[in-house]
Amino acid sequence: MSSLMEQYLIRTEPYYCPTGNEIALFEAAYRLRMPMMLKGPTGCGKTRFVEYMAWKLGRPLITVACHEDMTGSDLVGRYLLDAQGTVWHDGPLTTAVRQGAICYLDEVVEARQDTTVIIHPLTDARRILPLEKKGELLNAHPDFQLVVSYNPGYQSLTKDLKQSTKQRFGAIDFHYPDPEHEASIVAHEGGVDREEARRLVGIAGKSRALKGRGLEEGISTRMLVYGAALMRDGVAARDACRLAMTRPITDDEALYRAMDGFIEAYFA
């Protein structure tokens, strides 16, 4: 593997607690090099899952956070100027296609539709990436796989993937883990005991019931891990929960005071 790719390799096993058969499903999809779509709310473990799978499959992982201003060149690459003249720079997608990495486009709906169509020839039987400006037609490395993630919850009517894009992918649905699993995750990642983790998960469960009643999303597993880590470092439970969980999630006073009520119900 080239030294360029070395930096993208994940060397130590990331912690991932499976909640179903998603690992086996992803492995099966990878054997077919099927492009994969991970759907689920923010902070429920999509990115961690991709990291874990990249480690497990021994492939380098190149992650791109998608945004509205991203152009095709940002993915594919562009000519730049240097002292000698013009030089072609591969974009992250091209690097992954050339070297056989897993390319992970995080929050892919954020990218404009004219950008996402670039991946079309890569995600069907052709597995090619045309670099028009460079005049090169790149055949994907046999190990290359494309993975995208998105959050079906907060996309608006105008932000959605085209059907022609969606239908190129296999998909795995992610949700917040069930309370038992989630408590194990929070206990492990946040370094608190199981009872404390169970209470944190209880608070999050109550907040998730408020989704659509003023809250866009409930408290995520990631927020719970932050709260737990603060508690582990000696911050009082109520302060830790407020700082990491209830205050960031909303500016509506009635909502965060109600959520402070949940904290009070779990941590005296």
Added chain:
Amino acid sequence: MNPIPRSIEAPAWLTVRHVAAIPGAAARADAALGQVASADGRPVADRLDAVFSACLDRTAGARDLGAALDLLGQLPALGGSGLVALAGRMEGLVSRLGFAGLRRWLATGVRAYEREPGLLQAYLRGDDGLAARSLAHETEGTRLEHVHDVLQHYLDGFLGAHLKLSGRAPGPVGGPPARPTVSEGGLFLPEGYDVLDGDDGGVLYRAAAAHAVAHLRHSPRRLPARTLKPMAVAVASLVEDARVEHLMMMDCPGLRDVWGRFHRVEGAAARDLSFSGLARRLACALHHEDAADDNFWVNKGVRLFREHRSRATDYAAFRAFASILANDLGQMRVRFLPERHVIEPAYRDDNALLWDFGPTEPPPDAEVFAIESVRLETAPAEPPPQDREAPPLAAAAVETLPSFQYPEWDEGEHLARPDWVTVFERPVPPRRGRPKPPAAPAGEAHRRLFSLSRARRLDRAHRVARQWEGEELDLNAAIAAEVDIRSGLPPDPRVFKRPGWRLVEPAVTLLLDVSESTHDCLPGSFDSLLDIIKAAADALGQHLQATGHAFAIDAFRSNGRADVSYHIVKDFDETFGDIARGRLHALQGGLSTRLGAALRHAHARFRRREFERRILLLVTDGEPADIDVREPRYLAADAAAAVREMAVAGTLCFCLAVDGRAGSYVEQIFGAHHLILDAPRDLVGQLSRAFVRLAAR
């Protein structure tokens, strides 16, 4: 002292307008003053009359007046010497607490010193520690209105579903203090707790809500209670309270502290051997693990509870030992007076959820649905309104349909009456038959029409790259051009960026008036106006669906202020397919047109979603009217106020009136944003054109 014969006449402080606003006001004031005069003498009554005259501003609205009359009605309970003690301070107290606050302050005093007239007089004079604390509590303490929204979220989060939270009006002065009531249809919490219940800054309300959640999660419902003695019911309720709280605390350990702060038995209460005293001691001992009590019965209860605690989900086992405890009390000759029993601690509810007292005997809390005595009426000669008004409100309170309360603008009084109208979201009743086939596919002209409907806005956050000219250089394009130049290729000269136009799709609510009058057939046709309205809505819906607009189709009708029906024919995130079209087809006309409430609800539904532009299109066939309103322009003025509120919030509201005589009221409500159609058959085309014009703005 002999009663002084008097004819019913309004005191001078009741103005003609007051008498008109609250039917029976004069009689109520007269009855209360008459009662005082006959019991305590004319001078005391005159003194009160003078005090009210000074306190009640002549411009006071119906709400103030209602509170004042309510207070006056409770004053005879204080007795003559109490009234004399109070009269001197009353003006100051009213200015500080308001009429309703003063009433609660009095109730607190009567509750604390019911059997100690001397202390009560000291309280009324203000020479008492409790009087000052209660006064501070009434001015600064937490009332339900302060924490309602927080508690509503708190409840919804705990239950994972919506449970309507409402206030519960206080009972009469001298009666038992208000306590929560839980039912499947809603939670009623006291509008205010008094200082004797515990001063807390909202914890008491959270404790009450959490206790209600414990019941809803773990308690059985409506067990037969007819054959049980009241004391057995009270003891079984007490044990059940402790059982469900125990189950709840296993999940949420923090609640032990939340509830625990209200379980205190100190001083004389620790030696109280009455039923209430023993019940309170047992509740406290069950809650606090380390609480020590010297009473045999209390300790027996604690021992039995702890023996059963490991199988707390077994209701029957707890009920069995509760019966033993109740039996013991009977043998100890402890008396139980249901009417004097005060549920303690104050966060616990009356357990109406648990028991079924049978059809003839109402549960002890039938006054849950007590209604506000203030009412809008224009005809003072009407009979007292309670009889006619109570059933719809009581029905409304128990109905499990999603319900929403909205204010209504009273033009005459110049005030918005809060929570005056109740809107129910009712499903459209199904109707046999198939929907008519979809309207003819849109013609090219129509399609062109709709392509105009997309307004564009200049948006600086949106940059258009690769432009011939612009405000700044497009670096990527410039580098590409330079690369081309160096490679000997002709460069692309489009190297600038400029802010772009962004399409802003309006979201639309099409609101249909389906009141009784839409049933009328059009002259020379078998089609009713409603059929035309449906066809127009169908056509517009198809076009909006085809062009990808976010839109909803809703319909409304009303049956008095307590029962406005709102039907969602097609919701924003639903496709306008056969199901939604079937609902549109099934709409039937009936009842009246309370327009303001429907507009407010449509707007509230709009605002739950994040739309950048909102258009509300109303199709109506007549002036707003309802069965409980006789003043001709009252509802139109309210609708105009609703339209103003929407305009301030940025929602464009447009009315198509299929009523040749609509000129005056439509203009009053919608200003220039209206179109009056003399020929209903134009509606299909006009509705689409109106939308396009509005959307292109």
